[in-house]
Amino acid sequence: MSKKLLIFLMAIGVALIFVATGLQAGTKVADTFKMESKEYKSHKKGIVEFTHKKHNIDYKISCGECHHDKDNKPLDVKMGDDVQRCVECHDKIKKRKEDKKNIMVHQNAIHGNCISCHKDVNKKAGDPKGRKGPAPASCTKCHPKTKK
Ligand code: HEC
Ligand code: HEC
Ligand code: HEC
Ligand code: HEC
Numbered sequence: 001m002s003k004k005l006l007i008f009l010m011a012i013g014v015a016l017i018f019v020a021t022g023l024q025a026g027t028k029v030a031d032t033f034k035m036e037s038k039e040y041k042s043h044k045k046g047i048v049e050f051t052h053k054k055h056n057i058d059y060k061i062s063c064g065e066c067h068h069d070k071d072n073k074p075l076d077v078k079m080g081d082d083v084q085r086c087v088e089c090h091d092k093i094k095k096r097k098e099d100k101k102n103i104m105v106h107q108n109a110i111h112g113n114c115i116s117c118h119k120d121v122n123k124k125a126g127d128p129k130g131r132k133g134p135a136p137a138s139c140t141k142c143h144p145k146t147k148k
């Protein structure tokens with residue numbers, strides 16, 4: 001085999017690896033990641049680390065508890081399937097006081113999902129108001145304090 005042909009074949013090999021991993025990129029999700037949606041020009045609050053895999057596996061929460069379709073119907077998906085980001089639909093960024101009640105505002109959807117479940121978890125663990133307990137339900141328990 002000529003040296004040129006060998007280099008050519010190796011280049012094709014590398015290109016194929018890129019294609020293969022590229023195809024997976026859309027469906028992959030890290031076990032833990034920072035909730036730092038770029039759609040916010042700047043974050044007012046400290047960035048929350050979300051233990052995606054732990055929620056699913058250790059806390060035994062099904063995908064459909066958090067992911068739903070355009071009609072708010074729980075999604076029956078599995079790892080590797082395509083899932084839209086919350087912000088693709090909940091794409092309004094809070095600007096005014098009135099936005100507090102609009103579920104299509106991103107932070108309201110996120111808070112609605114995360115905090116309501118956490119409160120239930122804490123109520124079951126013994127706190128009648130659900131504010132205190134194993135699952136973070138107050139601002140600073142989730143958003144770390146930022147140095148400012
Ligand atoms: C406790 C809530 C919760 C559970 C349970 C959960 N997810 Fe997620 N998932 C999220 C959140 C929040 C994000 C981040 C979405 C964003 O960036 O807007 C996410 C992101 C993803 C992404 C990446 C989307 C992207 O394009 O960046 C995929 C894929 C995904 N989840 C699939 C699943 C699957 C499959 C399951 C079940 C095996 C599951 N999730 C269980 C809340 C959850
Ligand atoms: C494909 C579009 C779409 C995506 C993606 C999406 N949502 Fe929604 N979501 C909706 C619609 C539509 C509603 C219903 C709004 C209404 O009732 O007016 C809704 C409702 C909600 C509600 C209110 C729940 C209720 O039943 O009262 C919460 C909380 C919520 N979404 C959180 C999330 C979170 C968290 C994510 C990402 C993990 C997400 N949504 C992804 C479209 C979407
Ligand atoms: C359906 C229920 C449910 C939903 C939805 C949910 N969580 Fe949780 N979360 C839990 C439970 C259960 C624990 C563990 C409590 C314990 O330690 O016993 C927990 C713990 C946590 C913790 C602390 C421990 C850890 O694993 O990091 C953080 C931070 C957290 N959740 C963030 C979030 C965020 C952010 C969202 C929304 C994107 C969310 N959770 C949505 C049930 C939920
Ligand atoms: C269960 C965890 C959790 C709790 C509790 C919580 N948040 Fe959040 N909050 C989040 C996540 C996750 C986001 C989405 C950030 C992103 O995707 O960029 C968010 C977004 C926000 C945003 C918009 C982004 C920014 O930084 O400007 C604000 C403002 C905010 N939260 C304020 C609060 C306040 C005030 C409280 C208490 C009343 C609170 N949060 C409680 C998890 C939490």
